[in-house]
Amino acid sequence: MREPISSCALSPDGLSPSGERAFLKWAGGKRQLIPQLVSLLPPILPENSYFEPFLGSGALFLHLVATGLIKPTQARLSDNNEKLMAAWTDVQTKIGEVIEHLQNIAANYNHADPACYYALRDRYNTCSESGTERTALLIALNKTCFNGLYRESKKGLFNVPRGNYKNPNIVPETTLKAVHIALQGAELTTGSFEKTLDWAKPGDFVYFDPPYEPLSQSSSFRAYHKNGFNRTDQQRLAELVDQLTKRGVNVMLSNSTAPFIIQLYPQRDGLRLHRVTATRFINSNKDKRGAIQELVVTNYKINADSPKT
């Protein structure tokens, strides 16, 4: 049963007082690209659905709800990371329990003692069942691990080392309550990206944000999940974009500017390729952090003055 939240601590533009919309930090999260993505959106009418099948921390979804561009009831959200989607579902339906577990974790956590972090990580990896305790552990690890990274080993174990924070906010209560409200009426599903899209109708909008094709071997980060995301997956995704285009569904897709990706989305098929600039922080090589060009593909026309490749 859903627990009601009586007061929403959102500012007029939908931000929590700390300015945060997402309750998780996620590799490839789109928070800083939002103004550029918003400038490339198609019209989303109230009768259209909004699909986000690589949800991660849901930066664009949360922005669209907070700014009134969509209502939560229009959203069909999914990701193939079962623990991540269980966390979104718990924030949607059992927010009180999640916050209570987080408060207990925070009360027993000593930031100065690395052993505390590794004990949390062991508890998370040995949690055999989904539930609000596992969700709270996932959130607490996200706040205390290196760079807020979520990465699993081939055996499916979370293996990110401890982050170096003086005072991490383990209980992001205001943000969690705001996200809880943003999710009321949204449909949440776990599964691969094709799973929900049979229901997409003409005029609906899909935002695809898959793991990026690496620009070089050393820049590769695709280990969100033990199964990874390879070139065959990128090709399956491009075929799906093609089918959706034929069905009149509006699609926006983010990826790297790797030549393999540019070739997958030929402009002649009604697709438009736009370059946006992002600053990326999650990279194993710290010298490679900084401004980088990324690709946004749309299958609809946007303003003539948008930057094109």
Ligand SMILES: C[S@@+](CC[C@H](N)C(=O)[O-])C[C@H]1O[C@@H](n2cnc3c(N)ncnc32)[C@H](O)[C@@H]1O
């Ligand atoms: C680049 S991240 C998305 C980031 C998100 N847009 C945000 O703002 O945080 C890619 C996401 O795709 C998910 N993923 C990887 N392979 C997938 C698949 N085959 N089907 C669905 N989701 C997948 C990962 O779990 C990860 O959350």
